[in-house]
Amino acid sequence: MKMLLTIAWRNVWRSRGRSLVVIGSIVVGIWALIAMLGFMNGFTISYVNGAIRYEISHIQIHHPKFQDDYDIHYFIPDGFEVAEKISDKPGIKAVSPRSVVDGMISSPRKASGVRIMGIIPDAEKRVTRHDSLIVEGDYFTGDLRNPVVLGKELAEELKVGLGDKVVLTFQDMDRNLVAGAFRVEGLLETTSPAINKARSYVQIEDLNRILGTSDDIHEIALLADNPDQVPALRSELESMLPEMDAESWQTIAPELELFLSMTDSMLWVLIGIIMIALVFGIINTMLMAVLERFRELGMLMAIGMNRMRIFLMIVIETLFLSLVGGPLGVLAGLLTIHWLGIHGIDLSAYSEGLKEFGYSNILYPFVENKTYVIAAVGVVITAILGALYPAFKAIRLNPTEALHTV
Known part of the structure; x- marks a missing residue:
């Protein structure tokens, strides 16, 4: 296994340009995902907290x-x-x-x-x-x-x-x-x-x-x-x-609860779109790497490396790329949300439209800590899914034909 990890790591950096492109796409994808989640959470929190703090309160008691x-x-x-x-x-x-x-x-x-x-x-x-x-x-x-x-x-x-x-x-x-x-x-x-x-x-x-x-x-x-x-x-x-009736803000203003559930659904759709784009990016890059190494892979098979090891090697290469790009993307997203969460985003140029929908002129993006963990785990899962097709393509090689590939 140690030899397999060593070979996979060296393979990643044999083509630095391609590897850096994949790492860069992972960093940008995760950063964009966290930033978009932060913006949408910021809008949601602004709307709901504004309604609670300036109108309905947490609980109301009536006849x-x-x-x-x-x-x-x-x-x-x-x-x-x-x-x-x-x-x-x-x-x-x-x-x-x-x-x-x-x-x-x-x-x-x-x-x-x-x-x-x-x-x-x-x-x-x-x-x-x-x-x-x-x-x-x-x-x-x-x-x-x-x-x-x-x-x-x-x-x-x-x-x-x-x-x-x-x-x-x-x-x-x-x-x-x-x-x-x-x-x-x-x-x-x-x-x-x-x-x-x-x-x-x-x-x-x-x-x-x-x-x-x-x-x-x-x-x-x-x-x-x-x-x-x-x-x-x-x-x-x-x-x-x-x-008397004691009603929470969810009962007093059910539209706020509906708004929260709709926002959650939109967030999952957004996560799905970004992850799918990331999967196809990884598939494309790793498939190119496999096609360029037909002769090399055929030689490895010819000297005794079994198909399962070839499969694992391709998957491990992709995991290495994601383990480099994923933390960098999460760090970039965390720093962005932290800075904007303190200073806010001035949307006063759109104040008239925002006021009609009950939003504040200053947006403070916010992301829960668990979201960063979900993003990191999502990168690993995405990398594994993205590596499957290129890995299957590699193990279907015929060693004899691959050795004659120019």
Whole structure:
């Protein structure tokens, strides 16, 4: 076996040019695979984390019938006390109680449908971080009476600016049509079109006063310390609040779960395409090497080397090439993802299009550690598959005919 390994290693470097081409193609293929996986993971993480961090949170608690049509009469009794109890649970990072009403928002020039979110500003900014997304004005500083924060696109549609008055109209707890005047204190811009175009935020005490309630809320949003613990936390909350529904982000926004599964499918298709291209590249190069060495292989057979050893020699040569190119490709991919993961990729030139689909302007590629292992193992498997046809071609040689090959 040692002799076979020595011969195979020498054969690899007898034709340096061809070997370097194969190694280079393996390096580029693995680097491209890791880079593409990093970019796609970056887009996926940006989209999902943006939806969780700036809109839906990890878990939401509602009355079981509330989300059917957002009827304000399906509330969480003693909601503030419930929220306080939840905030004391281990594993909970932040909790925000909310009142939620669908209604109309109008300015002197225009009116539009809107979802009105009554929030406690200090609690809400620990869950959604909307305070960091204010592009004009302030986030509930207390300087205005009845302040409201609007999505920037909604404000543009209503043709209002900072300090302008808007009127929110909706039904109160007695199903009477009521209205309240609010002053625009801030404009925010998120990666969510729904928030930018049809969402307004007011202080929960201002909204509840007009609704005709004080301690009843419709929604409790919370963030977990560890996203992996969300399923366990959800089960604990359902046991703690049997009359309410505790829903994780996968249930609240099933389109995110669908998006993740579709992305995973696309990644496997991408991996398959790159690996197939690599296989054909290896087959082509090794087949050329076998055809050029017909006479040599015939001589080896003539002096007693059996067909199995010839087969193994061709496979080992290919493995040597992959064992040189594979680690270099993985290293190149790792360094690329590490650097881009720190500095990001500025996509602000495409900000308008990205914003429509809920993506951030800065992309941070990300690859899990296991992906590098999968890539390395994939190279070895690809090399073996790519070596099979040339190796079979070699062992089908007739030694007598091969010795007469010029």
